[in-house]
Amino acid sequence: MKSEISAKNVQFISTSGVYKTPFTLVIIVQLYVGVLITILANSWYWNNLYYYFTGQIIFPYPINDSILERVFFICLIPLNIYGCAYLFAFSIILFSVVIFKILNKLSPQKEGIFLRDTKEWKYVHRKFWTAFFPVWLARALPIPWADIFVYRFFGVRIGKNVVLYEGYVDPYFIEIGNFTMTSLNICIFSHLIYQDRVLIQKVKIGEACVVGPQTIISPGTQMDDRAILGANSYTMIGQRLESDLIHVGTPVNIKLPLQSVEESQEKVTKIKESPKKMEE
Amino acid sequence: MFQPASLKGDSPTPIDENVRKKFIPLYILIILLSFIPVSIMEYFIVLYLWRIQFYVIFILLFPLNLICMIYLLQFSAIVISFLILKMINLIHAPKEGIFERNVKDKEYYFWNMRNIVKKWALFVTASNPFPWLKNRFTLRFFGVRIGKHTLCDNTWISSEFVRIGKNVILGMNSTILTFGIEQDKFILKRILIEDEALIGAKCVLLPGTIVKKKAKLAAHSYSNYDFILEEDCLYGGHPAKIIE
Numbered sequence: 001m002k003s004e005i006s007a008k009n010v011q012f013i014s015t016s017g018v019y020k021t022p023f024t025l026v027i028i029v030q031l032y033v034g035v036l037i038t039i040l041a042n043s044w045y046w047n048n049l050y051y052y053f054t055g056q057i058i059f060p061y062p063i064n065d066s067i068l069e070r071v072f073f074i075c076l077i078p079l080n081i082y083g084c085a086y087l088f089a090f091s092i093i094l095f096s097v098v099i100f101k102i103l104n105k106l107s108p109q110k111e112g113i114f115l116r117d118t119k120e121w122k123y124v125h126r127k128f129w130t131a132f133f134p135v136w137l138a139r140a141l142p143i144p145w146a147d148i149f150v151y152r153f154f155g156v157r158i159g160k161n162v163v164l165y166e167g168y169v170d171p172y173f174i175e176i177g178n179f180t181m182t183s184l185n186i187c188i189f190s191h192l193i194y195q196d197r198v199l200i201q202k203v204k205i206g207e208a209c210v211v212g213p214q215t216i217i218s219p220g221t222q223m224d225d226r227a228i229l230g231a232n233s234y235t236m237i238g239q240r241l242e243s244d245l246i247h248v249g250t251p252v253n254i255k256l257p258l259q260s261v262e263e264s265q266e267k268v269t270k271i272k273e274s275p276k277k278m279e280e
Numbered sequence: 281m282f283q284p285a286s287l288k289g290d291s292p293t294p295i296d297e298n299v300r301k302k303f304i305p306l307y308i309l310i311i312l313l314s315f316i317p318v319s320i321m322e323y324f325i326v327l328y329l330w331r332i333q334f335y336v337i338f339i340l341l342f343p344l345n346l347i348c349m350i351y352l353l354q355f356s357a358i359v360i361s362f363l364i365l366k367m368i369n370l371i372h373a374p375k376e377g378i379f380e381r382n383v384k385d386k387e388y389y390f391w392n393m394r395n396i397v398k399k400w401a402l403f404v405t406a407s408n409p410f411p412w413l414k415n416r417f418t419l420r421f422f423g424v425r426i427g428k429h430t431l432c433d434n435t436w437i438s439s440e441f442v443r444i445g446k447n448v449i450l451g452m453n454s455t456i457l458t459f460g461i462e463q464d465k466f467i468l469k470r471i472l473i474e475d476e477a478l479i480g481a482k483c484v485l486l487p488g489t490i491v492k493k494k495a496k497l498a499a500h501s502y503s504n505y506d507f508i509l510e511e512d513c514l515y516g517g518h519p520a521k522i523i524e
Contacts (some may be wrong), residue, residue: 013480015451015501017434018414035343058335133409187452216481216499234499250500
């Protein structure tokens with residue numbers, strides 16, 4: 001079976017995403033829990049506000065009424081709205097991490113090829129749909145590094161000082177080393193759906209790598225330390241990118257040496273000078 | 281799946297500025313009308329449930345109320361733009377072909393008009409937490425047919441002249457374009473994807489492409505105008521050529 005899926009024609013294709021299953025309703029459960037936690041945590045504050053505007057109370061909390069306190073509470077409204085957004089997002093993130101951990105206990109993560117309607121196939125879909133909403137929320141928050149924390153919660157190993165703001169990343173079986181930079185519109189897949197089977201393989205990205213814009217990293221790719229993947233290229237399944245080299249191609253088939261800026265500028269000046277000599 | 285803003289499937293349909301100016305009132309009217317059902321629902325919920333006896337029920341039901349609001353807003357936006365679209369199609373039915381890219385050309389003018397009418401419904405469904413709604417639900421109202429068990433949540437699909445079969449897999453972030461703007465020419469052509477086809481990530485299908493049964497297109501490639509991908513073959517490259 002393994003030879004069938006890693007045949008030549010599959011090497012050129014890397015699709016991703018997962019099928020829609022009834023388990024997608026977990027998004028509604030997550031939303032329900034998130035809104036409820038936000039309301040209950042803020043009940044004391046909103047109770048006071050409601051009292052100041054209407055003279056009635058919602059929850060039976062004690063209220064001290066004075067002009068200073070009224071001004072103070074009304075001035076806090078913008079901060080409260082801002083805080084609510086974070087509270088909503090992080091309560092949902094923590095709740096879905098709990099669901100994700102339970103799913104991991106029920107069916108531990110495994111590498112390999114699985115057919116449709118097996119247990120692994122179902123649990124891959126369930127894990128993806130639980131991870132969808134928290135990552136969506138983290139990306140919608142005004143702090144750009146929030147999604148890195150979410151990925152770490154789900155078990156993706158992301159090192160220090162990693163740039164990973166604008167790309168699609170699968171929620172498990174991915175390791176990214178320290179000081180790696182990824183660019184715009186990249187896709188890092190650890191799974192691949194091919195007709196009626198799903199392939200899962202670990203992706204390893206070493207330290208201080210650079211992943212260029214518009215690239216696709218297929219499952220099973222190994223990037224050694226300081227390897228560079230050029231723009232608009234994609235890697236094959238299980239490919240190894242050697243260190244200190246630039247890798248380019250669709251799929252990757254060209255290796256280029258690294259150059260310093262001075263070296264490349266010297267070459268440029270040589271090229272610019274050479275036609276002049278010819279004319280003379 | 282969880283894309284950042286730069287990968288989100290919101291419609292990048294270009295609308296001609298000369299047409300846009302005329303139809304901004306219509307666009308705002310669609311937005312206002314679509315909020316009416318939501319506001320009526322909220323009015324009655326607050327009227328009947330915001331009482332001292334029912335505070336607990338109101339708060340427990342509030343998350344569900346929020347979900348209902350999201351769905352109702354989408355549904356009303358779709359229904360209103362669908363009705364206006366039907367009226368526009370009665371005046372001038374959409375046609376395939378190669379036209380002049382000029383506001384005086386009737387096809388180009390009405391294509392822009394249709395885009396303005398669809399824009400709000402597509403925007404609302406693309407920016408909500410339910411990723412399947414846009415391609416599976418909204419596009420069906422505008423005449424796009426997508427078969428069962430198709431994986432298409434992450435692709436950007438044009439909102440007319442598209443037909444996709446069963447068991448198709450469309451890759452992450454690929455684009456299906458049924459319109460093309462080539463300098464002063466404007467092209468509108470049908471795209472057909474038959475059953476069990478497989479299209480890789482970040483592909484672009486240009487107008488007129490026909491993907492036959494079980495054909496495969498490699499990741500990161502685009503198919504040329506009026507290109508036919510034969511059965512059981514693998515294609516790839518810029519533009520796509522046969523590999524196997």
